Amino acid sequence: MEFKKLSPIILAITVFLTGCIPHQSVEEVSLVSLSGCDYVDEELTECTVAIPHYGRSKEEVPTEQYLSYTAKTMKEIDNGLESKSPRPIRMGKLSVALYDEDLAIKDLSDIIDMLARDPHIGRDVQLGIVGGKTKKVIGTKYSENQTTADYLLGLVEQNERNIFPKTNLHRFLYAYYGRGIDGYLPYFLWEEGEVRMEGLALFKGGKFVHLVTNDEVLTFKMMVQNFNQGVQAIELDGEEVAMENIGSKVKYKIEGNKDNPKFVISVKMNGVISEISDLNILETNKRVKKIEAAFSSFFEKKSKNMVAQFQEKNVDPLGLGHLLHHRKGEITQEEWNMRYPDVPVDVQVTVDIIQTGISS
Amino acid sequence: MWKWKKDKGNEFPKQNETVKDVTKSLEQSKDFMVYPLDGKTKCVLSYFETMVEPKVLNQLILPALKQNALQSLEEMKDVIPVEGLAITDDANLYRQRMMQGHVIIQMKEYDKKFLTIPAVIAEHRKVSIPEVEFSVVGPKEAFVESLDTNINLVRKRLTLPQLTVKELNIGKMTKTRVAVLYVDGVANKENINTVMQRLNDIEYDQINDSSYITQMIADNSNSPFPQLLDTERPDRVTGSLVEGKVVIIVDGSPHALSCPTTIVEFFSASDDYFLPWHLASGFRLIRLFAVIFSVISTPVYVAILTYHHEMIPQDLLATIVSSRADIPFPPILEVIILELTIELLREAGARLPTKVGQTIGIVGGIVIGTAAVEAGLTSNVLLIIVALGALASFTTPVYQIGNTIRLLRFPFLIGAQMWGLVGVSIVMAFFIAHLIKLKSIGRPFFSPIYPLRFHDLKDAFIRLPFNKQSMRPIQTRPVDSARFNQKRANEKRDVDE
Structure with missing residues (x-):
């Protein structure tokens, strides 16, 4: 009965307070599709956003407006950008957020934290590091019938279907906040009006510490997720042999105990020979065993080399500490940081060539 | 403060009326006929011209009266070849019968004792195809405005001695005939009693349609959701009856009401049972x-x-x-x-x-x-x-x-x-x-979902085949909950086995 008496008051309050929520219809706001932050000096950061302006008909490619502002804190930048925009700026439709290399080397923690807290920003925002200035990447029109945001998003998605491992804000935050695991983001390079993916930037916390180059990316992806794309070429007996990956599976094993772990990363890869100078298919079939062995040792060598590099830089993108923590018992980040460089890691790659092509 | 309101409602019908009073009041209507019959039999006929079937009057009643010299109402009762004759001296009944299209015979004008002969015009719409709940497959009969025809449509489909029809009159002025149908031995007594009690408790002057009843006997009359399922399909009504539901049919309304019902029933069409x-x-x-x-x-x-x-x-x-x-x-x-x-x-x-x-x-x-x-x-x-x-x-x-x-x-x-x-x-x-x-x-009302009735879910969002529908819906609490013997059904071999 108490509720019955109170309910009209509650209803009145809620109804009248709704006026306090700011709300604009979608065509009355500026929806940021792209953002980029550049290092200016020790204190200042310059942020650039791209805002698409949609025309009367949906067939037109929206014109993009670029706004830049330089200030110390993100909040100031927000206000500064608003002061340049005719409509309120909303971050809800942000699809790609870029940061320049210098800023990433300094620290991205504050910016990551801001992204993580904003409920309007989706968890599938694509993050990226740019070698050079993000302003240039954002300000270039790459395609006649696509906005820059769509172009960049397409670029990343296309490559992540291929040899790049999947990355987005959600995955990065998981690694960022996770224990014994470090995040990685795609690395872009802008050169004379063209942008391309140049590798993977590995992070220790919020700091960019190591770059996995393009020729290592396939091997890296092989170690972090199951996938079925990508071509790897090696030299065998003086000729080029290229193999297409049609399915690779990765398994992590921990031998030993919590204090003396030994990690075994075993990868099983099924491949198809896609290019070989030898034209005789029968001849190729005889050499399959040899080619398989060559690829196995190639991947093993390469991945062991990469893991050694990671250990040297004390960055753990594979999440070995994370696995240890979950499988063998609690381990703190500090403890792991200390032990990680000396942990033995073995990589075993089994390559299985299933087919050598349809003609001889 | 509201006393005057209460008093007003009770004025109709007047108590302690005599036959004379009633006749006098009826005489104000143009279509009310009262005339003495001179001939072999001397008596007074009174009826509503617009209510009485001329065939019955001219071919059955009048010849019987004119050809025989009858001295009393009892003799007339024996001679007139119409069923449902009654002799009484109840003044209230005099008015009621008159209104229902009976021909009334008295020996003298304003005589207390009278004979009633049902001769109502059976004029109503023919049974036609359902328009609101049309379905491509399945029966194409829909209820009409006549209660008797409607009950006939149900009985035709459900030739069961246990099918019980209770009837009552509701509405102070309209005295509308309302029939309550249920299958004895399947329907829960409590449901029947609730329906009967609520119908009996209705205090209103007119019942023009079954939707009046829906609104009056609903558990929550302020709800936007209808709590009784109305249908114009006799096959749907028999379906409800067999499931142990109670069906209300109102004279003058081509829609029957079935209850208790659930929300999912409102989204199930009769087609659902005709298709695989x-x-x-x-x-x-x-x-x-x-x-x-x-x-x-x-x-x-x-x-x-x-x-x-x-x-x-x-x-x-x-x-x-x-x-x-x-x-x-x-x-x-x-x-x-x-x-x-x-x-x-x-x-x-x-x-x-x-x-x-x-x-x-x-x-x-x-x-x-x-x-x-x-x-x-x-x-x-x-x-x-x-x-x-x-x-x-x-x-x-x-x-x-x-x-x-x-x-x-x-x-x-x-x-x-x-x-x-x-x-x-x-x-x-x-x-x-x-x-x-x-x-x-x-x-x-929200039954198969909350409270969760697992058995009833077989005919809620999806309809399982008939061989899985061995139980009547639990929501209605039927006395006999088994539709068929699952065990015996399973023993029978399929044709294709």
Whole structure:
């Protein structure tokens, strides 16, 4: 009965307070599709956003407006950008957020934290590091019938279907906040009006510490997720042999105990020979065993080399500490940081060539 | 303060009337005939010209009276070849019988004792095909306005001695005949008693249609949801009876009411039982989806466009923004304008004669729709959503719940404008709480879902094949809950085995 008496008051309050929520219809706001932050000096950061302006008909490619502002804190930048925009700026439709290399080397923690807290920003925002200035990447029109945001998003998605491992804000935050695991983001390079993916930037916390180059990316992806794309070429007996990956599976094993772990990363890869100078298919079939062995040792060598590099830089993108923590018992980040460089890691790659092509 | 109100209601009918009083009052009507018969038999005939079948009067009653010299009412009773004669001296009955189209014979004018001869004109619409609940397959008979014909339609399908028909008169003025049907030994006594008690308790002057009864005996008469299922299909009524439900048929109404009912029953069409079970289940799911879509689509549009821009898919953004670029209204006004237009069209279509009504559809659909978009009053994205929503609301197989669905989206719209998707959720929570609380003749209305009746789910969202329907719905608490013996049925071999 108490509720019955109170309910009209509650209803009145809620109804009248709704006026306090700011709300604009979608065509009355500026929806940021792209953002980029550049290092200016020790204190200042310059942020650039791209805002698409949609025309009367949906067939037109929206014109993009670029706004830049330089200030110390993100909040100031927000206000500064608003002061340049005719409509309120909303971050809800942000699809790609870029940061320049210098800023990433300094620290991205504050910016990551801001992204993580904003409920309007989706968890599938694509993050990226740019070698050079993000302003240039954002300000270039790459395609006649696509906005820059769509172009960049397409670029990343296309490559992540291929040899790049999947990355987005959600995955990065998981690694960022996770224990014994470090995040990685795609690395872009802008050169004379063209942008391309140049590798993977590995992070220790919020700091960019190591770059996995393009020729290592396939091997890296092989170690972090199951996938079925990508071509790897090696030299065998003086000729080029290229193999297409049609399915690779990765398994992590921990031998030993919590204090003396030994990690075994075993990868099983099924491949198809896609290019070989030898034209005789029968001849190729005889050499399959040899080619398989060559690829196995190639991947093993390469991945062991990469893991050694990671250990040297004390960055753990594979999440070995994370696995240890979950499988063998609690381990703190500090403890792991200390032990990680000396942990033995073995990589075993089994390559299985299933087919050598349809003609001889 | 309200005393005068109470007193007024009791004036009718007058107590302690004599036959003379009644006759005097009836004589004011032009169609009331009273005349003495001179001939072999001397008596006084009185009847309503407009109520009495001339054939009965001229070919059966008058010849009998004229050919025989009869001295008393008892003798007449033996001679007149009509069934249902009665001799009585109850003045109240005099008025009642007269009104029901009986011919009344007295020896002298204003005589207390009289003979009543039923001779009512059996004039009513022929049994025709169902129009509201039309189905392509299955029987094509629908109830008509005559109670006797309707009961006959049910009895024809359910030749069962246990089928019991109880009758009562409701309405102080109309004295409408209301029949309560149930299968004895299947229907729960409690349900029957509840229905009978509620019907007996009705205090009102007129019952023009079964929908009066629905509203009066509903457990919660303030609810927008109908709590008794109305149907014009005799096959649906027999289906309900066999499931242990109680059916109310009102004289003068072509719709029967069945209770207790559940919300899912309002979304199941009779087609669901005529089609193979997987197809029927598929259509039923489509219908349920349509209802949810119809209620939710425009509120979600308002909520997303006003508050949650991030929820618009990237590929749709350009379409929505460019179609809304010229619109001078916020989304909520745009939606309300369009929804009201659709409701206006529907009201206009329902009120106009059929032939004019057809033009309304064309005018509304084509002219107003495209004109509104071209004039920049609404966006074409919304036009599609509203049109689909309206279309989806037409899929409800029971007309009554269709009306509820029509208006249900407006509270959702208000919630969406005020609090965005949170508002939609709040209104949804409110309606779900209301539905959970709701009862139909004392049985939970939201039944197979809450309280969860696992057995009843076999005929809720999907309809399982008949061999799985071995139990009558638990929600109605039937006395005999088994439809057939599952064990014995399983023993019988399939033809193809």
